Amino acid sequence: xxxxxxxxLWRANRVRLLIVTAAxxxxxxxxxxxxxxxxxxxxxxxxxxxxxxxxxxxxxxxxFSLTGSVALGFIHPFAVALNLVFSVGFxxxxxxxxRQRGTLEVLLxxxxxxxxxxxxxxxxxxxxVGVTVAGLTLGALAGTAATGRxxxxxxxxxxxxxxxxxxxxxxxxxxxxAASVSSDRLTxxxxxxxxxxxxxxxxxxxxxxWPDAAFLQDYSLFHYLDARGVLSGLxxxxxxxxxxxxxVAAVAYALVMFPRRDLAAPS
Amino acid sequence: xxxxxTRGLTKRYGRELTPALADLxxxxxxxxxxxxxxxxxxxxxxxxxxxxxFLHPTAGGATVLDRDIETGSVEIRRRTGYLPGGIxxxxxxxxxxxxxxxxxxxxxxxxxxxxxxxxxxLPVATIRRPIRDYSRGMRQKLGIIQALQHxxxxxxxxxxxxxxxxxxxxxxxxILEDLKRDGRTIFFSSHIxxxxxxxxxxxxxxxxxRLVALEDVGSLLARRKRNVEMRFEGDPPVLDGLAGxxxxxxxxxxxxxxxxxxxxxxxxxxxxxxxxxxxxxPARLEDAFLEYYADDLDRAVPA
Numbered sequence: 001x002x003x004x005x006x007x008x009l010w011r012a013n014r015v016r017l018l019i020v021t022a023a024x025x026x027x028x029x030x031x032x033x034x035x036x037x038x039x040x041x042x043x044x045x046x047x048x049x050x051x052x053x054x055x056x057x058x059x060x061x062x063x064f065s066l067t068g069s070v071a072l073g074f075i076h077p078f079a080v081a082l083n084l085v086f087s088v089g090f091x092x093x094x095x096x097x098x099r100q101r102g103t104l105e106v107l108l109x110x111x112x113x114x115x116x117x118x119x120x121x122x123x124x125x126x127x128x129v130g131v132t133v134a135g136l137t138l139g140a141l142a143g144t145a146a147t148g149r150x151x152x153x154x155x156x157x158x159x160x161x162x163x164x165x166x167x168x169x170x171x172x173x174x175x176x177x178a179a180s181v182s183s184d185r186l187t188x189x190x191x192x193x194x195x196x197x198x199x200x201x202x203x204x205x206x207x208x209x210w211p212d213a214a215f216l217q218d219y220s221l222f223h224y225l226d227a228r229g230v231l232s233g234l235x236x237x238x239x240x241x242x243x244x245x246x247x248v249a250a251v252a253y254a255l256v257m258f259p260r261r262d263l264a265a266p267s
Numbered sequence: 268x269x270x271x272x273t274r275g276l277t278k279r280y281g282r283e284l285t286p287a288l289a290d291l292x293x294x295x296x297x298x299x300x301x302x303x304x305x306x307x308x309x310x311x312x313x314x315x316x317x318x319x320x321f322l323h324p325t326a327g328g329a330t331v332l333d334r335d336i337e338t339g340s341v342e343i344r345r346r347t348g349y350l351p352g353g354i355x356x357x358x359x360x361x362x363x364x365x366x367x368x369x370x371x372x373x374x375x376x377x378x379x380x381x382x383x384x385x386x387x388x389l390p391v392a393t394i395r396r397p398i399r400d401y402s403r404g405m406r407q408k409l410g411i412i413q414a415l416q417h418x419x420x421x422x423x424x425x426x427x428x429x430x431x432x433x434x435x436x437x438x439x440x441x442i443l444e445d446l447k448r449d450g451r452t453i454f455f456s457s458h459i460x461x462x463x464x465x466x467x468x469x470x471x472x473x474x475x476x477r478l479v480a481l482e483d484v485g486s487l488l489a490r491r492k493r494n495v496e497m498r499f500e501g502d503p504p505v506l507d508g509l510a511g512x513x514x515x516x517x518x519x520x521x522x523x524x525x526x527x528x529x530x531x532x533x534x535x536x537x538x539x540x541x542x543x544x545x546x547x548x549p550a551r552l553e554d555a556f557l558e559y560y561a562d563d564l565d566r567a568v569p570a
Binding site: 111 | 312316321323344347349357359373
């Protein structure tokens with residue numbers, strides 16, 4: 001990692017990071033409060049059979065249990081979109097964006113190897129993802145505390161939930177960075193990374209809503225964010241290992257690919 | 268020890284049949300200003316990018332500051348200042364902030380920054396403005412400062428005077444001359460022939476990715492044909508068959524010819540003629556350049 005480049009990335013993204021994290025804190029705190037206010041009514045609604053049971057099973061999230069409402073906060077498209085600002089937006093633009101703007105020339109004119117530049121972007125991605133997911137986790141804790149249901153949540157499992165979500169979004173970030181080091185243009189890099197996320201989300205949604213397609217969930221990275229299981233103390237170590245393996249594979253690809261590429265003059 | 272030495276340096280992109288750079292052999296000696304000439308697409312930027320590790324050679328190799336370009340690229344860049352052609356910056360930063368960040372990334376203090384900013388007339392007030400407000404010329408000045416602020420042993424400059432007004436170009440040439448006096452080496456590409464002619468010790472000319480000339484500017488100019496125009500009284504001098512003289516044309520009292528090499532034989536041949544006026548136009552690098560590119564120019568002329 002190059003500290004000076006890291007500082008540059010930090011300064012360039014800190015305001016955005018603050019805004020996204022604040023939004024995630026608010027979002028994370030909202031769902032336990034909604035559960036506290038309307039959970040029982042929703043539970044009765046579900047018991048009436050008016051809403052199919054599958055609707056309450058996506059990502060283990062629901063709003064008629066505390067762990068379910070926290071899990072919904074993590075898997076909801078709004079939270080996913082906010083977390084993707086850094087795991088796909090920042091990571092996808094980290095190299096390809098600099099290349100397209102022509103600023104990669106200025107950066108790599110310094111005594112910074114391509115691997116070091118990549119490593120710095122990876123560490124920055126990890127920091128930003130860690131902070132945004134921490135915002136969501138702390139928001140959930142704050143919301144739960146506001147309703148006086150802390151004991152019900154099992155706050156000792158929150159660090160593990162944070163790690164599970166960080167691994168998920170770092171897997172997306174590693175894929176986005178791999179696309180970024182392979183491209184001279186921002187659009188293809190972001191397109192590949194975003195397509196990977198959307199396909200993954202679609203497979204998870206389809207598998208959870210349609211029992212016959214449940215096997216598709218195994219091919220979705222979102223499936224390995226098991227917020228409800230983690231909060232219930234039933235974390236599956238294999239889920240963490242699978243996400244970590246995706247990160248390792250994408251990082252290995254980028255570390256091999258980036259130094260070997262020719263960086264022709266920007267057109 | 269040469270500062271830059273290439274041996275059969277070749278670069279071919281993908282499956283293209285014509286290499287972007289073919290079999291380049293050149294040496295740049297310490298303390299010289301070396302001009303690298305050629306039109307767009309000739310292979311100038313490809314050479315620079317190979318030297319700095321942005322590209323990998325297809326064949327051959329090179330050393331810069333005694334380091335191999337493939338294995339010692341980071342160390343090369345530690346000791347080199349680079350101005351890319353059409354440089355881009357992080358526009359949200361101020362000029363000062365950018366220079367601070369780049370100096371930190373270089374790991375060397377910006378010992379020349381204040382002097383460079385002063386000579387390129389980039390005052391503190393301007394340097395503290397966001398780069399997005401800069402004009403093209405100001406960006407180029409900032410580019411020059413970032414390349415030279417840490418006092419590199421070797422400066423590699425791609426079209427450095429682009430966007431500078433004539434006054435600033437002069438200031439820039441003086442900076443290069445000062446760097447040379449301090450023992451620094453400068454390698455720069457250009458298609459502005461007058462600047463190469465003015466400041467370079469040696470020049471290489473590339474064409475279609477191949478080196479077509481590599482010599483010192485003085486001898487290149489000495490071998491160029493000069494244009495001679497003479498007005499005389501009485502009989503014209505006899506110049507036919509005289510060494511170095513060609514294209515002799517006489518119209519009334521006016522004689523024109525082209526003169527190459529030593530002027531002595533020509534002066535002796537006209538000694539007996541009553542000369543009213545004599546102009547020997549200095550050889551220009553542009554003429555040399557045009558001569559090397561005659562084929563391209565011929566192709567450009569519509570039939």
